[in-house]
Amino acid sequence: MARRPNPKLADVARAAGVSLATASRALAGPALVRRETRERVQGAASMLGYVPHGAARALATRRSRTVGAVFPPVDNPIFAAATQAIAHELAASGYTLLLATHEYIPASEVAVTRTLIERAVDGIVLVGLDRDPEVYRIVSQAGIPYELMWSLDPSGFHPCVGVAHRIASVRATQHLLELGHREFAVIAGRTAHNDRSRERLAGVREALAARAIELRPERVVEADFVLPQARAAFGALLERAPGFTALVCGNDVLAIGALAECARRGIAVPGALSVIGFDDIDMASGVTPALTTIRVPAAEMGRRAAARMLERIAGREIERAEELPASLVVRASSGPVRP
Amino acid sequence: MARRPNPKLADVARAAGVSLATASRALAGPALVRRETRERVQGAASMLGYVPHGAARALATRRSRTVGAVFPPVDNPIFAAATQAIAHELAASGYTLLLATHEYIPASEVAVTRTLIERAVDGIVLVGLDRDPEVYRIVSQAGIPYELMWSLDPSGFHPCVGVAHRIASVRATQHLLELGHREFAVIAGRTAHNDRSRERLAGVREALAARAIELRPERVVEADFVLPQARAAFGALLERAPGFTALVCGNDVLAIGALAECARRGIAVPGALSVIGFDDIDMASGVTPALTTIRVPAAEMGRRAAARMLERIAGREIERAEELPASLVVRASSGPVRP
DNA sequence: TTGTAGGCGTTATCAT
DNA sequence: ATGATAACGCCTACAA
Numbered sequence: 001m002a003r004r005p006n007p008k009l010a011d012v013a014r015a016a017g018v019s020l021a022t023a024s025r026a027l028a029g030p031a032l033v034r035r036e037t038r039e040r041v042q043g044a045a046s047m048l049g050y051v052p053h054g055a056a057r058a059l060a061t062r063r064s065r066t067v068g069a070v071f072p073p074v075d076n077p078i079f080a081a082a083t084q085a086i087a088h089e090l091a092a093s094g095y096t097l098l099l100a101t102h103e104y105i106p107a108s109e110v111a112v113t114r115t116l117i118e119r120a121v122d123g124i125v126l127v128g129l130d131r132d133p134e135v136y137r138i139v140s141q142a143g144i145p146y147e148l149m150w151s152l153d154p155s156g157f158h159p160c161v162g163v164a165h166r167i168a169s170v171r172a173t174q175h176l177l178e179l180g181h182r183e184f185a186v187i188a189g190r191t192a193h194n195d196r197s198r199e200r201l202a203g204v205r206e207a208l209a210a211r212a213i214e215l216r217p218e219r220v221v222e223a224d225f226v227l228p229q230a231r232a233a234f235g236a237l238l239e240r241a242p243g244f245t246a247l248v249c250g251n252d253v254l255a256i257g258a259l260a261e262c263a264r265r266g267i268a269v270p271g272a273l274s275v276i277g278f279d280d281i282d283m284a285s286g287v288t289p290a291l292t293t294i295r296v297p298a299a300e301m302g303r304r305a306a307a308r309m310l311e312r313i314a315g316r317e318i319e320r321a322e323e324l325p326a327s328l329v330v331r332a333s334s335g336p337v338r339p
Numbered sequence: 340m341a342r343r344p345n346p347k348l349a350d351v352a353r354a355a356g357v358s359l360a361t362a363s364r365a366l367a368g369p370a371l372v373r374r375e376t377r378e379r380v381q382g383a384a385s386m387l388g389y390v391p392h393g394a395a396r397a398l399a400t401r402r403s404r405t406v407g408a409v410f411p412p413v414d415n416p417i418f419a420a421a422t423q424a425i426a427h428e429l430a431a432s433g434y435t436l437l438l439a440t441h442e443y444i445p446a447s448e449v450a451v452t453r454t455l456i457e458r459a460v461d462g463i464v465l466v467g468l469d470r471d472p473e474v475y476r477i478v479s480q481a482g483i484p485y486e487l488m489w490s491l492d493p494s495g496f497h498p499c500v501g502v503a504h505r506i507a508s509v510r511a512t513q514h515l516l517e518l519g520h521r522e523f524a525v526i527a528g529r530t531a532h533n534d535r536s537r538e539r540l541a542g543v544r545e546a547l548a549a550r551a552i553e554l555r556p557e558r559v560v561e562a563d564f565v566l567p568q569a570r571a572a573f574g575a576l577l578e579r580a581p582g583f584t585a586l587v588c589g590n591d592v593l594a595i596g597a598l599a600e601c602a603r604r605g606i607a608v609p610g611a612l613s614v615i616g617f618d619d620i621d622m623a624s625g626v627t628p629a630l631t632t633i634r635v636p637a638a639e640m641g642r643r644a645a646a647r648m649l650e651r652i653a654g655r656e657i658e659r660a661e662e663l664p665a666s667l668v669v670r671a672s673s674g675p676v677r678p
Numbered sequence: 679t680t681g682t683a684g685g686c687g688t689t690a691t692c693a694t
Numbered sequence: 695a696t697g698a699t700a701a702c703g704c705c706t707a708c709a710a
Contacts, residue, residue: 006481008703019681024705034679049480054458055397056703059686064394066437066458073423075621075638080419084412087440091451096458098405099438101426112430119393119405119435141388142345227625256625263627282414283622286566286595288602299414347687358697363689373695395687398702682709687702694697 007048015044027052058120067309068098068116069125070109070135076225077281078251078298079127082149085302086125093310095122104193106132117142123309125149129158129195145312149305151195152323159312161304161322165196168294168326169203172276173248175292175328177211180337181246181274184208185219187233187258189250197222197250200278204248216241223254230257238265245273245337252277252284255291259333270335280329289332297324346387354383366391397459406648407437407455408464409448409474415564416620417590417637418466421488424641425464432649434461443532445471456481462648464488468497468534484651488644490534491662498651500643500661504535507633507665508542511615512587514631514667516550519676520585520613523547524558526572526597528589536561536589539617543587555580562593569596577604584612584676591616591623594630598672609674619668628671636663 013023018041025032026041033041044050058064067090074083087097098121100112113135116124123145126135139146148160176184186204189197201220208215218241223229230253237244249255255277262269269275269289277284280295301324311318352362357380364371365380372380383389397403406429413422426436437460439451452474455463462484465474478485487499515523525543528536540559547554557580562568569592576583588594594616601608608614608628616623619634640663650657 009705010703020704021682021706022680025680028705032679037679049476051453051456051477051481053398053703055394055403056686057705058394059392059398059688059703060705062686064458074413074426075416075420075423077414077416077419080416080422081414083419083422083438084414084440087413087438091439091454094454096454097438099422099426099436100430101423114390115430115433115435117390119403137388138390142390227621253621253625256622260625260627260629282566282592283595283625286592286599286622287626288599290599348689349687359688360690360698361696364696367689371695376695392687395702396689398704399687399689401702680710682707684705684707686705689700689702691700692698694695 006053007050008053009050011048012041012045012050015048016041063313064120064122065094066096066098066119066121067123067125067306067313068100068113068119068121070113070116071099071101071127072104073101074099076253077283078279078296081281081298082302082305085299086306089303089306090310095310104190106130106193110134110138113138117144122313123147125305125309129153130193145309147305147309147312149301151199152321156320159308159318159320161301161308161324163296163301163324163326165199165326166203166206168296168328169200169248169278170207171203171328172278172294173204173207175330176246176248176274176276176334177207177213179246179274179334182213182337183244184213184215184246184248185237185241185244186215186221187230187237187247187249187254188220188222189225189254190222200250219244223250223257225251225253227253227257227260230254231261234258234261246334247273247275249275249277252279252281252291252293255293255333256283256287259287259289259291269333271338274334274337276334284329285331292331292334293329295327295329297326300324345392346389347392348389350387351380351384351389354387355380402652403459403461404433405435405437405458405460406462406464406645406652407439407452407458407460409452409455410438410440410466411443412440413438415592416622417618417635420620420637421641421644424638425645428642428645429649434649443529445469445532449473449477452477456483461652462486464644464648468492469532484648486644486648486651488640490538491660495659498647498657498659500640500647500663502635502640502663502665504538504665505542505545507635507667508539508587508617509546510542510667511617511633512543512546514669515585515587515613515615515673516546516552518585518613518673521552521676522583523552523554523585523587524576524580524583525554525560526569526576526586526588526593527559527561528564528593529561539589558583562589562596564590564592566592566596566599569593570600573597573600585673586612586614588614588616591618591620591630591632594632594672595622595626598626598628598630608672610677613673613676615673623668624670631670631673632668634666634668636665639663
């Protein structure tokens with residue numbers, strides 16, 4: 001398509017018979033210019049199909065109206081929900097989301113962060129606590145705000161909105177304990193470079209230790225957050241150390257994989273085995289038996305993170321840390337132990 | 340944090356004792372400058388922690404290294420998978436994804452598209468066929484390429500990578516027909532502003548019509564792509580026109596909701612009712628019974644869309660339409676009709 | 679209220 | 695191979 005270059009502000013100004021500056025003002029704020037003039041300019045703009053050039057504007061204002069998010073793979077339902085919420089909340093304020101993902105690899109988090117900074121984002125949203133400190137160096141040198149999601153920073157240093165994973169995990173384990181379970185197994189998420197996974201696992205250990213119950217090493221296995229790995233992990237557990245009556249999973253995807261494997265092997269849930277997940281993704285209520293889990297308000301967290309970011313960008317102060325509730329949701333996959 | 344303004348190229352140039360132009364070249368391409376000079380410049384750049392300013396670069400090169408995607412809510416697993424794939428594929432080429440979502444509302448698609456254009460994206464990815472033509476006007480006036488995903492443009496006009504929804508839906512229905520089913524019901528996705536939903540529904544009608552089987556109007560109901568609506572829709576079907584033995588769903592989320600409701604009501608699947616979905620999201624294999632469905636290669640589609648976009652941006656020609664296979668995946672939720 | 683002009687940080691076009 | 699210098703499109707003091 002042979003096209004003339006897009007109309008620029010100068011073209012609008014000329015068409016409206018005003019100066020560049022007036023055209024700029026007329027388009028920017030209602031109050032800066034006489035009403036008649038403004039209408040003339042706006043008319044000219046829409047006549048010409050004028051679209052402001054964000055890069056030029058960003059250069060002049062040092063503000064891109066863009067915020068970056070560095071996320072783990074967003075095909076994980078929990079991150080998808082948060083991404084959607086962030087994009088939506090930002091859009092309501094005229095901001096757009098620049099999304100960069102990495103597969104839990106610190107070096108690649110650094111790389112994509114740098115890319116985002118080069119794109120002149122006005123702020124950056126990060127997930128969790130584990131990362132190469134270089135990331136913080138880069139963003140603070142850029143002089144833009146950042147927000148951590150998902151985790152609560154124990155040092156109290158980083159601005160964050162998150163959930164108390166360990167405590168919630170203790171709660172989940174207690175629920176099973178209250179049902180009489182004593183033989184536990186765990187399918188944890190990868191704990192390397194993932195503080196949430198570590199905290200959740202630590203919560204299980206903590207709750208068990210408080211009751212002097214042993215968690216045998218063969219009863220703990222890690223898996224990536226995908227169904228096939230969950231199934232394989234469950235199989236491994238069964239093979240290495242059968243006899244457990246309660247299974248705590250690092251998240252719902254892992255739990256649903258375990259559930260599927262139970263169905264396949266004819267293991268009754270919760271009759272023979274109680275299963276508990278973490279996150280409360282949509283599907284948790286859709287599987288059979290419906291999954292008992294810890295609800296993490298991912299969408300709400302996304303909205304809050306975006307809102308906080310916007311506040312920071314506007315130069316306003318906000319409370320440093322914001323804890324969201326993570327509550328136990330008892331459904332059908334957990335039940336009393338049967339001797 | 341009180342910060343000095345970020346180092347700019349001029350600072351690097353000064354530190355390296357070369358001109359602005361030379362510094363720019365040294366950082367850009369290896370071949371433009373004497374090796375020794377280049378190393379000096381690069382040294383200075385990393386000393387100062389120099390990060391190029393994308394907006395300035397975009398202004399000068401008229402290229403932002405950014406592509407926009409206008410998507411339905413990405414908390415729909417199928418869009419999440421595609422989003423992840425696009426972001427990943429783009430990143431491999433130094434591009435970043437600007438993500439904008441809308442809730443199947445034409446006017447808001449127009450609005451977010453305009454926003455993306457203002458952000459100076461180099462290209463734009465759209466989903467499906469149904470939209471306000473204004474969208475095309477805006478993007479073609481911007482002079483940037485666009486790619487359609489998910490659907491195949493029957494007019495052959497729009498560049499696209501997608502799947503033949505109607506044909507796949509016919510195939511799904513035939514599968515049920517082959518199992519002996521004659522009494523059908525459908526939970527369709529919203530058909531307004533959604534060509535995929537319409538085509539999928541049309542496919543069911545087409546396959547049934549070919550066998551002169553009636554699809555009673557009370558046996559067709561629409562729902563948004565969320566579990567609670569799916570359950571409600573299934574309940575409505577049961578109430579209005581019970582007696583069907585096969586249920587075709589507009590996507591897997593809808594099907595899983597129906598499955599959950601079956602479990603709750605004690606309806607045996609596939610004993611008393613066969614259920615088929617569409618998309619083959621991850622969870623489709625994780626529910627019990629595992630869901631029979633049509634596999635839509637969402638991630639692959641995302642990769643292809645991104646790759647095609649990159650080709651277009653590079654000014655290369657590509658084939659206008661690319662069809663990806665959508666194949667029937669028979670699992671456990673469908674079975675022979677039992678009289 | 680409106681206009682003039684300088685600057686935002688890079689790249690690219692000329693020279694040298 | 696390197697150096698000046700003019701765009702790139704917009705915003706915003708500063709002037710009028």
